[in-house]
Amino acid sequence: MPDIQTILVYAALAIAVGFLVKKFFLPKKKTKKACSNQDCGCH
Amino acid sequence: MSKQIKVALIGNPNTGKTSVFNQLTGLNQKVGNYPGITVEKKEGVCKLPRGIKAHILDLPGTYSLNATSLDENVVIELLLNKSHKDFPDVAVVISDVENLKRNLLLFTQIKDLKIPAILAINMADRMDRKGISLDIELLEKKLNTKIALVSSRKGTGIDTIKELILEYRKLPTEPCVNASVIDKDYFENLQNAFPDQELYKLWLVITQDVNFVQLNRHTIPDTSSFNTKSRSELKRLQQKEAICRYQFINGTLKEGYKVDAGAAKGLRASLDRVLTHKVWGYVIFFAILLLIFQTIFNWSQYPMDYIDELFASFSEWAKATLPAGVFTNLISEGLIPGIGGIVIFIPQIAFLFLFISLLEESGYMSRVVFLMDKGMRRFGLSGKSVVPLISGTACAIPAVMATRNIENWKERLITILVTPFMTCSARLPVYLIIIALVIPDKRFMGLNYQGLMLMALYLIGFITAVGSAYLLHKVMKTRTKSFFMVEMPNYKVPLLKNVALTVLEKTKSFVFGAGKIILAISIILWFLASNGPSDKYANAEEIVTEKHRGQDISEEDLNTEIASYQLENSYIGIIGKAIEPAIQPLGYDWKIGIALVSSFAAREVFVGTLATIYSVGSEEESTIKNRMAAEINPVTGGKLFNLASGVSLLLFYAFAMQCMSTLAIVKRETNSWKWPMAQLILMSGFAYIVALIAYQVLK
Amino acid sequence: MKTTIAHLKRGEKGIIKDISIDNVPVKLFEMGCLPGNEVELLQVAPFRDPLYLNINGSFFSIRRETALLIEIEKLNETRAL
Known part of the structure; x- marks a missing residue:
């Protein structure tokens, strides 16, 4: 029977882990997809 | 929401472009990156009269529309691509009244692209001292534009810029120089081959230095109707283009720009005599470095001790006040000390960027580059590596980004690779706490042992950086020849507002990043x-x-x-x-x-x-x-x-x-x-x- | 032997005659380094490298190796403007 404080701790932990994962893994994928070179030619 | 007027600020480096940007936007600005690359993107919103707003984009400083660095390439890519979301409705070209001749070169190029352009002549407050007088009306007519005489230092002329932005539709878009006269046949062929395209745009795309710039040129292949020229021929044409532009500019300024030569060079010459002196130049530079590190160590100690104690008592208070339980423990033992560990950095980061931006704003940084180039080159670095290396003492991340203005790829790569050896501010708290624990707090000849130890660590970092640069220089094969050119700007009293904004922005990016x-x-x-x-x-x-x-x-x-x-x-x-x-x-x-x-x-x-x-x-x-x-x-x-x-x-x-x-x-x-x-x-x-x-x- | 910017002494002036086009970057042309313009050597770093110049009213420094590619004619006296 978990109390409210335990739930909050796990919620905070989940946010922290989620943030770090997003910070270190998602931007790399974005960089690969970025089309700065293809998109900027002279049309 | 009404549509905002899109404005791009363009100009040579050292023309006070950022000051004008700060004046126009105040604190309504944000700093980010261009997508996919790490060139700093500064944008902001400016309130114009009659409730209209303008979106201001501060483009990286560039001497011309021929890119030799990634920063400059951003300008070209934007100005050549009309479908770009940031493509400006109007360009404000910032120039320095003392360097008008050179600054106008970029202006005439932008005019050739048929972008409505306002010429802002900055540093007007220096005109009297330098004996410069301008015939604005004549210049406006000759250059086919509207001119705002601005002093970003005094804050004058900013309203004129705003008025002109508001009226941008009335700006003439005819070019003031016809670049195609340098080789009529060639340009005619070019236009015939691509009748839909702006002629000058075609020429720019052809002549970009593809070794450095990844500009897409697939739109201009060799076709039977049009033969591209060899690199050497193109370069000859580029020189002709520069001559042609300067002829026009000289002709224009002869009538509209007068300098009373009696007003002497003064400050620059006498300061340079000392600051770039073979001996005193170095003595002063190292004295400044020593001063900076002793000051950072001594000054920031007080707010840091205070922050340390504050967070300790805050976490005690939280533990005593909040209902007991694991989440309270998280707050008092994890969260509050964690925030304290971030806040405690602020004094040092702020002090360091205060000094760095003072050195840059005053024009002294270029003298450091001048003094250090030969020495740095021996280690495979460039004089320009000094700025990234010094920035590395704050954080390797902006420092690695600051290497972008090193044109030579090998020098740039070596600088990137060795910069993390420089003592970054993230190491500082580790150093400070361990030094305080193991090095006695005593003085030797008036110098604190702990301060000396800290300085020794900075020196070790620097020596390792240049040492490993030397090794890399010997190991790596040279592919391209290096080219080096550094402008030596006028000495200026740093603008408090610019310095404060830099410090604020760097601190913010640390705290929130x-x-x-x-x-x-x-x-x-x-x-x-x-x-x-x-x-x-x-x-x-x-x-x-x-x-x-x-x-x-x-x-x-x-x-x-x-x-x-x-x-x-x-x-x-x-x-x-x-x-x-x-x-x-x-x-x-x-x-x-x-x-x-x-x-x-x-x-x-x-x-x-x-x-x-x-x-x-x-x-x-x-x-x-x-x-x-x-x-x-x-x-x-x-x-x-x-x-x-x-x-x-x-x-x-x-x-x-x-x-x-x-x-x-x-x-x-x-x-x-x-x-x-x-x-x-x-x-x-x-x-x-x-x-x-x-x-x-x-x- | 050709006289180049690298042969100027501190404080001396010259007029640019010829530039080795293939080896000098376009950027220098655009800074005003063009035939006919005046160049003044303001300051030299140790080992005479880099050189701090005033060309056509622009102040900048270049390396000796680049300076050697820009041929000049020395002006003997400092002319009063």
Whole structure:
């Protein structure tokens, strides 16, 4: 029977882990997809 | 929402473009990056009369529309691409009244692209002193534009710019120079081959230096109707173009721009005589560096001590006030010390960027580049590497980004690779706390030992950086010839507003960029330290009490032992113990091991981690430093932080590649995982060996 | 032997005659380094490298190796403007 404080701790932990994962893994994928070179030619 | 007028600020470096930008936008500005590349993108909103707003984009400084660096390339890519979302409705070309001749070259190029352009002549406050007089009306007619005479220093003329932006539809768009006269036949062919395109745009796309710029040229292939010229021929034409433009500019300025030569050069000549002197120039530069580091150490100590105490008492207060439970523990033991570990950096970062921006704003930084170029070149670096290396003392991330204005790829790569050896501000808290623990607070000839030790660490970082640059220079093969040109701007009294905005922006980017990571990690660390996988963790109290049954032991000692038993059996204790055999020869225990592991996310976490570990292990709230000083090495029985282990730890932090963010930025700037991985393995391996030797010798 | 910017002494002036086009970057042309313009050597770093110049009213420094590619004719006296 978990109390409210335990739930909050796990919620905070989940946010922290989620943030770090997003910070270190998602931007790399974005960089690969970025089309700065293809998109900027002279049309 | 009504549509905003899109304005691009364009201009040569050192024309006070950023000051004009700051005047136009005030605090309504944000700094980001261009997508996919790490060129700084500054934009803001400016309120114009009649309730209309303008979106202002401060483009990187450029001398012309021929890009030789990534920064300049941003300008070209934007101005050549009409479908770009930031393509300006109107360009404001900022020029310096003292350098009008050269500044107008860029202006005439922008006019050739048929973008409505306003000419803002900045530094008007210097006209009297320099004996310059302008015939604005005549210049407006000749240049086919509207002119705003501006002094960003005094804040005059800004309203004129706003008025002109508002009326941008009335601006003439005819070019003032016809570049095609340099080779009529060639340009005619070009236009015939691509009748839909702007002629000057075609010419720019053809002549961009493709070795450096990844500009897409597939729209201009060699066709039967049109033959491209050889590089050498194109270059000859480019020179002709420059001559042609200067002829026009000289003709224009002859009538509209008068300089009374009697007003002497004055300040520049006499300051340069000293500041770029073969001996005094260097003496002054090193004196300035010494001053900066002594000041950072002494000045920031007061706010840092205050912040340290403030957060200690705040976390005590939180524990006493909030309802007891695990979440309260998270707040008082994880969250508050974590935030404190971020805030404590602010004084140093602010002071360092204060000095860096003062040096840059005053024009002195270019003299440093001039003085250092020959020396740096011997190590495969450029005089321009000095700025990234000095910026590296704040943070390797902006420093690696600052290498973009080094044109030569090899010099640039070497600078990127060695910059992380420079002592970044994230190492500073680690250094400060360990120095305070193991180096006596005494004076020698008026100089503080601790301050000297800190300076020695900065020097070690610098020497290792140039030393490894030399090795890289010898190992790597040269492909391109290096080219170097640095403008020597006029000396100026730094504008307080610009300096303040730089300091504010850098501090903000640290607190909200790196700070979030640090906070997230401190929450995770707290969790790992407060939970364990086995029954040993959950039943720590009974196990320890059982062990001491019948013994005469005070309750306080018992509690401490329970806490440390818990920590040993927590997740984090298990990780730390697993690496202990590897780091024991360096004089570290498993608690330092934990801190080392967490440092790979960001070095500054070291202190926060130790704070978390120790505050978990003890009930009384002494400050972090006192707690560390009391720590005992379980193997030797002596103090854990003594001279040998302290120096070993300092050296490990000086050399090891411990920053995920730096690795990420190096990957992005070099476009390959090869270089960041080489940094990680070589730097950390070197750090391990040096720290090992240091501990074994001093032990 | 040709006289180049690298042969100027501190404080001396010259007029640019010819530039080795293939080896000098376009950027220098655009800074005003073009035939006919006046160049003044303001300051030299140790080992005479880099050189701090005033060309056509622009102040900048270039390396000796680049300066050697820009041929000049020395002006003997400092002319009063």
